[in-house]
Amino acid sequence: xxxxxxxxxxxxxxxNYKRENxxxxxxxxxxxxxxxxxxxxEAMNDYYFKYRSNVHRSAYKIGxxxxxxxxxxxxxxARFINAETNEVVFTGGATAGxxxxxxxxxxxxxxxxxxxxxxxILEHHSNLLPLQEMxxxxxxxxxxxxxxxxxSIDYSNLGDLINExxxxxxxxxxxxxxxxxxxxxxxxxxxxxxGALVVVDATKAIGHMPVDVKAIDCDFLFFSGHKMxxxxxxxxxxxxxxxxxxxxxxSFGGGTVEEVTIEEAKYSDAPFRFEAGTPNIAGAIGLAExxxxxxxxxxxxxxxxxxxxxxxxxxKLSAIPRVKIVCxxxxxxxxxxxxxxxxxxxxxxxxxILNRDHVAIRGGHHCAMPLMKALGVSAVSRAxxxxxxxxxxxxxxxxxxxxxxxxxxx
Numbered sequence: 001x002x003x004x005x006x007x008x009x010x011x012x013x014x015x016n017y018k019r020e021n022x023x024x025x026x027x028x029x030x031x032x033x034x035x036x037x038x039x040x041x042e043a044m045n046d047y048y049f050k051y052r053s054n055v056h057r058s059a060y061k062i063g064x065x066x067x068x069x070x071x072x073x074x075x076x077x078a079r080f081i082n083a084e085t086n087e088v089v090f091t092g093g094a095t096a097g098x099x100x101x102x103x104x105x106x107x108x109x110x111x112x113x114x115x116x117x118x119x120x121i122l123e124h125h126s127n128l129l130p131l132q133e134m135x136x137x138x139x140x141x142x143x144x145x146x147x148x149x150x151x152s153i154d155y156s157n158l159g160d161l162i163n164e165x166x167x168x169x170x171x172x173x174x175x176x177x178x179x180x181x182x183x184x185x186x187x188x189x190x191x192x193x194x195g196a197l198v199v200v201d202a203t204k205a206i207g208h209m210p211v212d213v214k215a216i217d218c219d220f221l222f223f224s225g226h227k228m229x230x231x232x233x234x235x236x237x238x239x240x241x242x243x244x245x246x247x248x249x250x251s252f253g254g255g256t257v258e259e260v261t262i263e264e265a266k267y268s269d270a271p272f273r274f275e276a277g278t279p280n281i282a283g284a285i286g287l288a289e290x291x292x293x294x295x296x297x298x299x300x301x302x303x304x305x306x307x308x309x310x311x312x313x314x315x316k317l318s319a320i321p322r323v324k325i326v327c328x329x330x331x332x333x334x335x336x337x338x339x340x341x342x343x344x345x346x347x348x349x350x351x352x353i354l355n356r357d358h359v360a361i362r363g364g365h366h367c368a369m370p371l372m373k374a375l376g377v378s379a380v381s382r383a384x385x386x387x388x389x390x391x392x393x394x395x396x397x398x399x400x401x402x403x404x405x406x407x408x409x410x
Contacts (some may be wrong), residue, residue, distance in 0.1 A: 002163075002301075003299070004393075005389070007199055007387050007388050009292075010174045011036070011038070012323050013036075014027075017358075022205075024369045025359040026358060026397070027358070027360050028360060029362045029391060030338055031176050031204055031227065031362070031366075032385055033227060034228060034229050035319050035386075035388065036226050036230070036290075038081070039289055039292075039293050040276060040286045040289045040293065043286055044282040044283075044286040045232065047069065047281060050062075054278055055067040055279065055281055065126050071085075073090075073285050073287060074090065076288040080211075080295075081211050082213055083213050084241060084271070087238055087239055087241050087271070088236055089236065089238075089239070089270060089271040090235070090275060090279055091234075091237050092233055092280065093274045094223055094224040095220050095224075096235060097235050100237060100251070100345070101222065102133075102222055103134075104248060104250055105134075105247070107247075107250075109167055111140070114141070115138070115165055115166075115167050116141040116163075116166050117140050118145070118161050118169045118191075119143075119171060119221075120153050120182070121143045121144055121145065121151060121370055121374050122145075122177070122182075123171075124172065124176055124201060125367040125368065125369070126140050127172060128250055131168070131170050131295050137258075140167075141165070143161050145157075145158075146374070147371070147374055149326050150180075150330070151175075151177065151327055152175075153171075153179035155186065160341075162190045162196060163194060164194050167197065168197050169188075169197070169198050169199070171181075171198075171199070171200060172203075173201065173202040173204070173211070174205040174208070174209070175335075175368075175401075176366055176367075177326075177402045178327045178328050178338030178366065179325075179327045179336060179338070179384075180334045181328070184200055184218055189217075197219045198220070199219065199221070200216070200218040200222075200300045201223075202221050203222070203224050203227060204335055204337075206223040206224075207227065207229065207299070208227075208228070208306060208335050209335060210300055210303070211299075218238075219239065220238060227292040228291075229288065230283075230289075231282070231286040231290075232281050234280050234286065237274070245269055249267065249276065252265075253276035253277045255272060255275055255276060258267055263264065266291075274395050296389060303336075304385065308336065308391075309385040309390070309391065309393075310331040310385065312391050312394050314329060314338060316395070317401070320346065320401055320402060322343040322405060324341045324343065325339070326336065326380055327339045327340075330385075336385045337385075338383050338384075338385075339380045339381065339389060341391075342401060342404060344408060347364060348363045350381045350400075350401065351381065353403055353407060357403070359393075361383045363380070363381045365379050365380075382398055
């Protein structure tokens with residue numbers, strides 16, 4: 001379905017690596033950051049070289065072009081997740097969007113004694129910590145979904161976890177460790193029955209599977225651009241407009257107001273009230289170009305490609321003695337991640353030995369320490385797949401793991 005060798009031609013890093021190191025580079029860390037195709041970089045360079053200026057309120061030609069490209073990026077991104085254009089706020093990334101949202105919800109919600117918030121054991125710290133800190137500030141009960149034996153969310157006590165006291169349910173759309181995809185729609189149906197708001201961290205899922213905010217019926221969703229072939233420093237916070245427009249911003253400054261007196265200000269409607277100061281214009285343009293690039297492949301095909309690689313990787317790694325796989329084994333329910341533990345070898349050592357053979361994976365707790373505790377380990381090794389990977393990359397990974405085991409005489 002995918003010619004990874006042909007696709008790699010769009011990513012100069014592979015050619016440059018081979019020229020400098022004399023070896024083909026196997027990149028299996030897209031769950032941390034994907035590589036960036038030349039088309040995205042060129043679109044950003046066009047901004048810097050041809051119409052570099054600030055956006056909004058410019059009366060001159062290149063300023064108008066910058067504004068048009070920036071707002072067009074908002075429209076393209078909105079279509080990508082099936083949102084309305086005025087429901088997309090550009091942020092500095094998923095972490096910035098998560099913190100911005102939680103502070104806004106803290107101010108908006110009429111909190112009462114005994115109120116609760118719900119999350120999952122699978123969460124990345126960027127989703128978990130802002131919610132956790134808000135719960136401390138407001139004296140909220142903090143509850144979470146546990147994990148099943150196949151490393152996905154356990155929905156068995158859904159009716160107990162979410163109830164009339166629940167105000168926010170915040171969940172990942174796909175785990176950055178186990179790859180498990182969350183049934184957000186199922187959770188949202190119960191949450192909305194009790195009037196709770198549903199927040200989704202789509203950071204690992206976006207650009208790797210179709211994401212439709214209307215279909216899953218979340219109230220808010222956030223993600224970064226750098227895991228979907230886009231640049232770093234740009235992200236998106238989506239919110240249903242009727243809720244988003246009721247919220248107060250947590251950052252204030254130019255571009256967010258309609259009128260200001262020395263005593264007070266009248267703020268613009270969403271999304272502009274949330275974008276204080278000069279935005280990451282080139283980043284937004286680059287994100288939109290990444291969306292165009294991925295749409296050429298069709299997201300559903302990207303997901304199927306990942307399924308093939310997950311299935312193949314699980315088969316290959318399962319045949320290696322002393323290797324325990326800790327990911328969702330059903331490829332259709334996995335975003336494209338195979339995490340594992342090589343018994344007796346720290347993941348950092350596995351990563352270093354693979355690095356010597358020009359294979360890049362990630363080892364550690366992956367900003368998911370509660371999940372590590374639930375798994376009974378301090379860290380895991382993680383291989384994550386994308387459009388520029390194929391089965392030969394999995395073979396290189398497999399041989400590298402075998403080499404690590406041999407080095408440590410296990």
